Amino acid sequence: MPRVSKIAESPPHAVEQALARLGRNIRTARLRRKLSRSELGDRIGLSRYVMGDIERGKPTTAVAGYVGALWALGLLRQFDELADPDLDLEGKTLESARSPSTAPKRRAYDDDF
Amino acid sequence: MPRVSKIAESPPHAVEQALARLGRNIRTARLRRKLSRSELGDRIGLSRYVMGDIERGKPTTAVAGYVGALWALGLLRQFDELADPDLDLEGKTLESARSPSTAPKRRAYDDDF
DNA sequence: ACAATTTGTTGATTTAAACGATCATAAAAA
DNA sequence: TTTTTATGATCGTTTAAATCAACAAATTGT
Numbered sequence: 444m445p446r447v448s449k450i451a452e453s454p455p456h457a458v459e460q461a462l463a464r465l466g467r468n469i470r471t472a473r474l475r476r477k478l479s480r481s482e483l484g485d486r487i488g489l490s491r492y493v494m495g496d497i498e499r500g501k502p503t504t505a506v507a508g509y510v511g512a513l514w515a516l517g518l519l520r521q522f523d524e525l526a527d528p529d530l531d532l533e534g535k536t537l538e539s540a541r542s543p544s545t546a547p548k549r550r551a552y553d554d555d556f
Numbered sequence: 557m558p559r560v561s562k563i564a565e566s567p568p569h570a571v572e573q574a575l576a577r578l579g580r581n582i583r584t585a586r587l588r589r590k591l592s593r594s595e596l597g598d599r600i601g602l603s604r605y606v607m608g609d610i611e612r613g614k615p616t617t618a619v620a621g622y623v624g625a626l627w628a629l630g631l632l633r634q635f636d637e638l639a640d641p642d643l644d645l646e647g648k649t650l651e652s653a654r655s656p657s658t659a660p661k662r663r664a665y666d667d668d669f
Numbered sequence: 670a671c672a673a674t675t676t677g678t679t680g681a682t683t684t685a686a687a688c689g690a691t692c693a694t695a696a697a698a699a
Numbered sequence: 700t701t702t703t704t705a706t707g708a709t710c711g712t713t714t715a716a717a718t719c720a721a722c723a724a725a726t727t728g729t
Binding site: 507526 | 577618620637646647650
């Protein structure tokens with residue numbers, strides 16, 4: 444992205460590592476399926492060059508490329524749990540601490556549907 | 557990204573949905589932590605505008621922005637499991653089916669280190 | 670009520686992401 | 700072996716991503 448953002452230009456190690464790992468994982472999944480970068484790229488409308496960028500974990504590449512690759516490989520399921528509010532214990536704690544909540548606990552029939 | 561890739565311009569529903577959900581989850585986590593877009597953006601070197609793009613799940617935004625946001629919110633852990641080869645049952649099956657593997661099973665001492 | 674903060678929107682500017690073409694190298698298949 | 704096929708590397712072109720500034724609207728706090 445033009446006017447390259449700081450986060451994309453020199454990401455924290457953790458971010459760099461996370462992207463590198465994701466790229467490697469995508470590559471592994473692609474090879475297991477006997478696909479070339481061009482072939483996988485064709486399926487999601489990306490050139491082989493960008494597919495290479497993705498497998499290298501390039502930070503400036505559009506997110507759609509990464510997610511599209513996961514989708515084309517049938518690996519999108521785990522993605523949906525990313526930052527799932529229900530799994531964000533830290534955030535839930537902060538939120539509940541903010542509202543002292545003198546309100547009574549939800550009754551059982553609230554769980555009906 | 558200039559020359560807008562097909563996948564970014566009009567992503568499959570599944571990809572669009574996945575990004576939209578991730579954006580919502582990031583927003584939820586940010587609000588729980590009582591941060592404004594500007595504040596969160598400052599921590600990762602992104603303008604409030606791009607933070608808005610991320611929360612809307614814009615497909616053309618650099619992946620580093622998304623991952624950086626997760627990092628700044630302390631939600632990077634689950635990301636590392638994305639497309640984990642060990643969890644890719646489909647891929648593992650394909651791979652093992654390819655090499656009939658007449659080779660004997662690895663001995664136990666191979667697990668030493 | 671008022672003030673302050675947050676977010677939405679628009680327009681202009683800068684800059685590099687993605688593309689295609691080409692050649693080199695590496696690996697796989699014939 | 701030879702012949703594909705896959706990937707790496709560089710260059711030039713196109714186009715919009717990311718930024719900033721300014722103002723409006725909505726939200727929140729006092």
